[in-house]
Amino acid sequence: MRIDLTGRTALVTASTQGIGSAIAAGLAAAGARVGVNGRDKGKLDEAVRRLREKVPGGDFVAINANVVSEEDAARAVDALPEVDILINNLGVYGFQDPLAITDEDWRRYFEVNVLAAVRLTRAYLPRMIEQGWGRIQYISSESSVAIPAEMIHYGMTKTSLLAVGRGFAKAAAGTGVTVNSVLAGPTHTAGVEDFVYDLVGRGKPWPEAERIFMKEHRPQSLLRRLIAPEEIANMSVYLSSDQASATTGGAVRVDGGVVDAIIP
Structure with a gap:
């Protein structure tokens, strides 16, 4: 299977390292122009330099913005207004005693892991629908269906992303735009x-x-x-392609078999 994303523009949030960086590299290797996003300009510039070394000839655009902020998210959209592929990868995690998770912690996890992705979806989905082609992904987790006792707040947000992805897939029904969640396992x-x-x-x-x-x-x-970040990226790049045109509204697993179910 040869995936060709030539002529497509992608934005991958929180893509200066880890899974986000691997997805950015994979999309660029397939021919896409890729917006690399980070809130620290120094780290962002270094990440773009590394990506250009990894993918010679890759077309990368640095998007310096903390997309959790409404103002920064709007600035990111202004910097890259026409996006065909949106990968919502931004997320925070950490273990914590369930009874010690404060209201502030719950709100922060929701705002970072869920609301930032919803905000960018609202910004980019209308144009995708108008042009009759688009790909939106939410990088969720096996923790969305196998809630870890040590990080309930994280699992809750990843479950929310499955609902968000399914809902926006319905909003885009019949338009040529697909919306999916990726259940990434421990990476x-x-x-x-x-x-x-x-x-x-x-x-x-x-x-x-x-x-x-x-x-x-x-x-x-x-x-x-x-799991290696590149193994998650392989699925994300496939879901970004024309070959994945019939996969939408799904929770696609790259979890290493952590979820003990035939259907998530």
Whole structure:
């Protein structure tokens, strides 16, 4: 299968590292012009430099904005007004005693993980519908259907994204625009390494820490390892393509078999 996104413009939120960076690289390698987003200009510039090294000839545009802010989100849209592919990757996570999660924490997780994505969808979906083609994705998580006891607030927001994705897919029904959620499983990023060490204890070699984490905290994984960001990106790039034209309103799993169900 050859995926060709030549002539398409994409925006990937929070794409200076991890899954977002891998998706940006994958889209650019397929020919898309890619808006790389980050709130720290120094980190953003460095991320774009790394991406250009990784994808020689790739067309990357730096979008310096904290899209959780209404003002910054509007500035991002002004900087990249015509987007064919919107990947809502921005998210925060962390473990916390369920009874210690404050109202402020609940609001913050919702505003970052859900509302920012809804705001950008409102901005870009009308033009996609008008032109008769578009792709919107919400990078959700296996935690949306297998709520972790150590981060209920995170799981709640990822469940919300499934509802948001299904709802906007209905709003775009019959228009040529597809809207999907991607259920990403536990993925090996720098942030997840810190998260794993916080759970299993510092001072262990990484392979041992990963093994303990998968055994004790994600024992239902059939992969028995963390997923590489590029493995998530492969699914995202496919869902961005013409080949995925009949996949919409879905919760597509790249979870390593963590969700113990035939249908999510």
